[in-house]
Amino acid sequence: MISKQHKHNTKNKHGYYFPAVLISIAFSVATFTTILSGGVGCTTLPIAVASAEAVVVDDTTQQQQQQQEEEEDKNIAYDGSDLIEWINSNGGFIHPNARIGLDPTGQYRGVFVKNIDEGGTEKGIGEDELVCSIPWDLIVKPDNYDVRNLEQDNCDAMHELYKQFQLGDKSKYAPYINYLKNQPRGRLPAEWTTAGKALLTNILDQNGNAGLPPFDALNRYERQWLNKCEGEDTELARAAFFQLTSRDEDSLMVPFYDMHNHSNDPKKLNTISWKPEKQGKPFTMYSTRAIAPGEQILISYNRCHGCWFDIDYQDCETRSYGGTDFLFSQFGFVEDYPQFWNLPQYEKEDGSLFDNIRFCLDRNDDTGALFVRRFGDNYSDEEDEIPFDDNVDWFKEELERLLTLERTVKSDDEVKKTMPSYEWDMAWQYAAALVTAMSTAVETVEKMPYDDEDSRDSSSDDSRDKTPSSSDDDSRDNRRPSSSDDDGDEEEDSEDNGEVNVRAQYRAQMKNDAKDEL
Numbered sequence: 001m002i003s004k005q006h007k008h009n010t011k012n013k014h015g016y017y018f019p020a021v022l023i024s025i026a027f028s029v030a031t032f033t034t035i036l037s038g039g040v041g042c043t044t045l046p047i048a049v050a051s052a053e054a055v056v057v058d059d060t061t062q063q064q065q066q067q068q069e070e071e072e073d074k075n076i077a078y079d080g081s082d083l084i085e086w087i088n089s090n091g092g093f094i095h096p097n098a099r100i101g102l103d104p105t106g107q108y109r110g111v112f113v114k115n116i117d118e119g120g121t122e123k124g125i126g127e128d129e130l131v132c133s134i135p136w137d138l139i140v141k142p143d144n145y146d147v148r149n150l151e152q153d154n155c156d157a158m159h160e161l162y163k164q165f166q167l168g169d170k171s172k173y174a175p176y177i178n179y180l181k182n183q184p185r186g187r188l189p190a191e192w193t194t195a196g197k198a199l200l201t202n203i204l205d206q207n208g209n210a211g212l213p214p215f216d217a218l219n220r221y222e223r224q225w226l227n228k229c230e231g232e233d234t235e236l237a238r239a240a241f242f243q244l245t246s247r248d249e250d251s252l253m254v255p256f257y258d259m260h261n262h263s264n265d266p267k268k269l270n271t272i273s274w275k276p277e278k279q280g281k282p283f284t285m286y287s288t289r290a291i292a293p294g295e296q297i298l299i300s301y302n303r304c305h306g307c308w309f310d311i312d313y314q315d316c317e318t319r320s321y322g323g324t325d326f327l328f329s330q331f332g333f334v335e336d337y338p339q340f341w342n343l344p345q346y347e348k349e350d351g352s353l354f355d356n357i358r359f360c361l362d363r364n365d366d367t368g369a370l371f372v373r374r375f376g377d378n379y380s381d382e383e384d385e386i387p388f389d390d391n392v393d394w395f396k397e398e399l400e401r402l403l404t405l406e407r408t409v410k411s412d413d414e415v416k417k418t419m420p421s422y423e424w425d426m427a428w429q430y431a432a433a434l435v436t437a438m439s440t441a442v443e444t445v446e447k448m449p450y451d452d453e454d455s456r457d458s459s460s461d462d463s464r465d466k467t468p469s470s471s472d473d474d475s476r477d478n479r480r481p482s483s484s485d486d487d488g489d490e491e492e493d494s495e496d497n498g499e500v501n502v503r504a505q506y507r508a509q510m511k512n513d514a515k516d517e518l
Contacts, residue, residue, distance in 0.1 A: 078100075078101075078179070078182075079099070079100055079101045080099075080100030080101070080179075080256070080259065081100075082175050083100070083175050083176060083179060083255060083256060084100070084256065086138075086175040086176070086255075087132075087134060087135075087138060087255060087256060090135060090137070090138055091135045091137075092132070092133055092134050092135050092138060092282070093130060093132060093133040094131075094132050094256060095125055095129065095130065095131050095132065097113050097114050097120045097121055097123075097124055097125055097293075098111055098112070098113065098114070098125070098131060098132070098297060099111070099112055099113075099114045099118060099120075100256075100259055103296065108261075110259070110260060110261040110296050110297070110298075111256075111259055111260045111261075111296070111297045112294065112295065112296050112297065113125055113291050113292065113293050113294060113295050113296075113297065114293060115293045115294050116293060120293050121293075122293065124290065124291050124292045124293045124295070125287050125290065125291040125297070126287065126290050127287055127288070127289050127290045128286055128287060128288075129286065129287050130284065130285075130286055131271060131285045131286060131287055131297060132256055132257060132284070132285050133282045133283070133284045133285075134254050134255060134256060134257060134282055134283040134284075135282050136276060136279065136280050136281060136282060136283075138173065138176070138255060139252050139253065139254055139255075139283060140157075140160060140161055140164055140173055140176070140177075140252075140253035141157065141160065141251060141252050141253065142156035142157040142159075142160050142251055143156065143160070144156055145157075145251055145252070145279065154224075154229075154244070154245075154248070154251055155228060155229035156251075157244060157248060157251040157252075157253075158224075158225060158229050158231065158240065158241060158244055159229065159231065161240045161243065161244045161253060162231065162236070162237050162240040162241075164177050164240075165177060165180075165181060165236050165237075165239065165240045166236065168181070173255070175255075176253075176255040179255075180239075180240075180243045180247075181236075181239065183239075183243065185238075185239060185242070186420065186422075186423075187332045187422065188242055188246060188329075188330070188331070188332040189214075189217050189218055189328070189329060189332065189426075190217060190218055190219065190220040190221055190242070190329075191221075191238075191242060192218070192419070192423045193418075193419050193420065193423060195415075195418035195419040195423075196419040196420065196423030196424070196427065197218045199409070199415070199419065199423070199424070199427045200217075200218065200423075200427045200430070201218070202405060202409070203402070203405060203427055203428075203430070203431045203434075205398075205401065209346075209351075210344070210346040210351055212325075212343065212398065212434060213325035213329075213342070213343065213344070214325040214326060214328060214329035217328075217329035220245065220329075221238060221241055221242070224241070224245075225237065225238075225241045245330065246330060246331050246332070249273075249275060249283075250275065252275065252276075252283065254283045257273065257283060257285060257299070260297055260298060260299040261296060261298055261299075262298065262299065262300060262301045262327070262331075262335065263298045263300065263335075263336065264300050264302070264303075264305070264308075264335070264338055265336065265337070265338065267365070268296075268298055269288070269298050269299075269300055270287055270288055270289055270291050270295075270297060270298055271285050271286065271287055271288060271297060271298065271299050272285070272286055272288050273285040273286075273299060274286075285299070301327060301330075301331065302322050302323070302326065302327065302340075305322060305323055305340045306323065306340050306342070306358060306360070306376075306377030306378060306379065307323075307338060307339075307340040307360030307373065307374070307377055307378065308378060323339070323340035323341055323342050324339040324340060324341055324433065324437075325341070325342070328430050328433075332426065333426075334426075334429050334430055334432075334433045337361065337362050337363040337370070338360060338361065338362040338363070338373065339360070339361040339362075339433070339437065340358075340359075340360055340361075340377070341357075341358065341359055341360075341361060341437045341441075342356060342357075342358045343356070343357045343358075343437075343438070344356050344357075345357060345390075345391060345394050354390075355388070355390075355391060357375075357385075357387050357391050357395075357441070358375065358376050358377050358380070358385060359372050359373075359374065359375045359376070359385075359437075359441055360372065360373040360374050360377070361373070361436075361437050361440060361441075370436065370440045371440070371444070372440055372441055372444040375387065375441075386445065386448070387441065387445050392442055392445055392446070395438040395441060395442050396442065398434075398438060399435060399438055399439060399442075402431055402434065402435055403435075405431075406428075406431065410428060
């Protein structure tokens with residue numbers, strides 16, 4: 001699908017590639033040093049450091065990498081013309097100004113608006129135009145598909161796609177199925193080699209610990225297909241499983257639609273899709289603004305996630321709540337900004353849930369500076385979500401652990417040789433994303449003004465809320481310090497004394513800044 005010189009680019013949802021430079025995040029020692037010297041004590045944690053001796057060398061690594069590169073080369077010339085013709089000749093519609101292929105620089109694959117020299121028009125695709133309509137009969141779906149049940153069991157869908165993979169050229173979906181069967185393999189974390197999985201496990205600190213998300217990312221095939229769905233273990237079954245779980249729309253496999261790249265940037269995202277309201281109806285996608293010639297046509301893989309930019313948005317075509325960690329686990333890439341992070345913190349003693357730290361990470365388009373748009377998500381009270389000192393201390397411990405791991409392992413060429421370069425690069429890209437997210441969150445909290453430094457200390461709060469669904473308002477009172485009078489008397493309710501909460505002022509400023517960014 002891509003040439004060998006592009007093999008370090010990052011795969012999107014559908015086997016296409018973003019240039020690594022677009023999403024790479026600096027894994028900076030200086031960033032760690034700044035955060036870790038912020039005044040809060042941080043104990044060095046014992047970590048499981050991967051080494052040439054600790055990681056099992058996979059004898060097939062080089063063979064697998066060579067096979068992946070051959071598959072990529074085999075797909076690079078694919079322009080989707082046979083697929084588009086199949087759809088259009090069977091009652092479907094693909095906008096005549098849309099094309100499948102590489103971007104003009106030849107760096108990544110997606111769906112683009114044709115330039116004039118490619119047979120397109122000067123107009124491109126106008127606002128509210130139909131981009132595609134995929135007939136029901138061309139969609140691979142389970143026999144028992146229920147449009148009203150977005151949480152339905154995917155096992156029937158998995159078995160159906162596997163059956164079509166086995167049929168191959170005899171499948172009624174042959175142009176689509178053959179395209180899917182021809183995709184590179186080994187790009188999702190659950191497909192990685194033993195050595196690649198060991199490295200990611202160490203980065204996530206999941207060797208006997210709860211660790212960092214994504215959770216259960218490395219055994220999805222065994223857990224879902226082999227155990228839950230009682231599927232057979234063949235290479236073809238494995239290929240079908242990973243194509244479905246990285247492409248389906250609530251059990252629907254929709255040709256052409258699933259070839260679009262992802263963005264949640266409101267300045268880039270330019271479409272909205274609609275699943276069939278009932279069986280027999282088509283799957284449709286419309287432009288939400290004018291899309292110029294040469295511009296990429298983008299979709300969101302997790303529309304309506306916790307930090308969706310329009311908090312009043314109602315037309316969610318999916319209930320996907322997954323954040324940046326989910327996209328990495330499910331699709332194998334680190335998304336560009338904005339990002340939504342949900343980092344559960346667990347008790348060290350018994351592994352029980354201590355707190356969920358959720359926040360929206362964004363970037364200033366003009367300066368490139370990162371900022372926390374809000375703590376919590378669109379469905380929570382932000383004042384209740386600003387991290388405790390305990391949360392900040394945990395972030396600092398994780399930052400120090402990751403820094404130590406980066407120093408001792410990332411420079412170890414012997415470990416690097418045990419896995420395909422793609423796995424190595426993506427594991428460290430995700431580590432860098434974690435570091436950037438936690439560092440920015442810590443900086444944001446520590447810049448917040450407080451009247452009482454103890455107000456963020458949760459250690460003395462016996463009624464501390466340990467589940468995100470608790471309705472005990474008192475258990476989170478120490479998240480929101482109140483301003484006190486000049487005499488230092490006991491603080492009064494701001495409604496009684498007319499004073500404005502210091503944090504509320506800062507929070508309002510954060511929201512105003514976020515609006516300015518958008």
